[in-house]
Amino acid sequence: MIRTAPASQDGLTIVPHATCTFCGCVCDDIELHAQGDRIVRAKSACSLGESWFKYHTAERNYPDALIDGQPATVDAAVERAAEYLHAAHMPLIYGLSNVTCEAQRGAVSLAELIGAVIDSHTSL
Amino acid sequence: MGGKVSATLGEIKNRADFIMYWGGNPAECHPRHFTRYTLIPKGKFLPNGRKDRTMVLVDIRETASARAADQFLQIRPGKDFELITALRAVVKGLPVDDALVAQTGITTETLHDLARQMKQCRFGVIFFGMGLSMTRGKHMNSAAILTLATELNAFTKFVTLPMRGHGNVTGSDMVMRWNTGYPFGVNLSRGYPRFNPGEYSTIDLLVRGDTDATLVLGADPGATMPQPAIEHLARTPTIVLDPKVTHTSKLARVHITTAATGVSAPGTVYRMDEVPMPLRPALKSPYPTDEEVVLKIIEAVNRKAPFAPRAESMMRTV
Structure with missing residues (x-):
């Protein structure tokens, strides 16, 4: 069975089978490791996908x-x-x-x- | 693009023994296309993976993708339509003028060999990129390559897929198609959809100065469009919804920060082969999603007087 629910340990959230939306390939086999308000690792992603995930954070950098x-x-x-x-x-x-x-x-x-x-x- | 002969990437992975890329550079623009979907994987009917497949690359210059190709065909810029038309003729066994073929940068001999390879494969696929669809000839080039693939089905199984760039550009085609009947550039100003690329496409509208307000969602035309279009966006009220304050936000009257699609906003996104994928966001954004903001704008507009009579006010009880 494919495990899709995020697992959390030591403040690290792991999201298996995440989907990358950078290009039209829409690869859906990415494992995302999130810590706090940023993604620290994007397993299986290509260089473009990895920088896409790391570039977008959940920080409040801009006004609403x-x-x-x-x-x-x-x-x-x-x-x-x-x-x-x-x-x-x-x-x-x-x-x-x-x-x-x-x-x-x-x-x-x-x-x-x-x-x-x-x-x-x-x-x- | 109604009427195209297509397949999913899964089908291509399991069946395609002839793969052609025309006017695209997947090695640099879609880095996992070869390894995950097309060239490298072992398929149900291609147990040896790469060894069972032939790859031909057609482009105007030798890009990084050429290294992965069995054959690289360098054609003269702007001669795509001519080459496709000549190829269609050769496929059908019709005579072609050597001098006209030579203008495309390809010899008649190579063209015949290419046509032979295409007719003899078991399952062929043509992926075409912006190097075909955005150069001289534009949508006529796309139409020509779709026709070529359709005609090849008289000899073997052949499909064609566009190499879509942005994450959910395929989704926007799909959503507009099932809502309005047309994939992009749809004018609803008369209350019913009208479609005419060149007249209702964004750059043309902005350069001519036809519009008097613009809502920009997940795009940055202020950084990418021709100068007259940008000037028109600055002159008229522009509203931007984006996870970042973009170039367009700086010339806009209103900017609303939204959650990043797929990173902190959930939803559905279409892959380039028109297969929908659910998103699994890993982060929680402090900002609302694009969908939430769009629905709020709809609510706010609904509180104002309608621009056209609404259906219920036209209905009569008999």
């Missing part, structure tokens, strides 16, 4: 949100974003390549709601 370059709360930023998107005649939703399918599905609903063009890296 920025409005016109000034730190703001998420709720205020969401409200401002909704105002801009609602007021626009021809809004665009772009990117989507580094987010989950669940977020993409939300983005399509939002595009339908505001009458937007929705596009990804595929069109580049």
